[in-house]
Amino acid sequence: MVYIQKGGCLCQSIRYEFFGEPVGMAHCHCSDCRKASGSAFATVVGIPLSGFTILQGEPKGFSIQAESGNVVTRCFCSQCGSQLYSKNPKAPDVIWIKAGSLDDSNWVKPALSIWTSSAQPWSVIPPETHNFPKNPTFTG
Numbered sequence: 001m002v003y004i005q006k007g008g009c010l011c012q013s014i015r016y017e018f019f020g021e022p023v024g025m026a027h028c029h030c031s032d033c034r035k036a037s038g039s040a041f042a043t044v045v046g047i048p049l050s051g052f053t054i055l056q057g058e059p060k061g062f063s064i065q066a067e068s069g070n071v072v073t074r075c076f077c078s079q080c081g082s083q084l085y086s087k088n089p090k091a092p093d094v095i096w097i098k099a100g101s102l103d104d105s106n107w108v109k110p111a112l113s114i115w116t117s118s119a120q121p122w123s124v125i126p127p128e129t130h131n132f133p134k135n136p137t138f139t140g
């Protein structure tokens, strides 16, 4: 269904593209996503690393041990601060794109809400998602 998609940061200095079927889409309510995004949760689209290319610019990475125990690397634009994607050694072949960094994110349909155990009372968990109190298999 989804083939080539492009995205990038707010200041346009970093641009990426990917192709391939997403392996998963989720709203992540973990406290790290909350801090890093500055919002109630982060919406991520997992795509095969093999189909991902940075077209321009150089994202900066910040690595931190998540509550899951995994050291998650969060990549962002050092100029404008936009978050772009994260990587988790638990699933090295997958890259977790921040859905909001896509040029066109209309097709994104998160099926999961994860880390709902730390969801905030001011956030909304869509009734159609499968909910996991912590990590099903990935992210952090």
Ligand SMILES: [Zn+2]
Residues within 6 Å of the ligand: 009, 010, 011, 012, 013, 014, 077, 078, 079, 080, 081, 082
């Ligand atoms: Zn930027």
Ligand SMILES: [Zn+2]
Residues within 6 Å of the ligand: 028, 029, 030, 031, 032, 033, 034, 042, 115, 139, 140
């Ligand atoms: Zn998270």
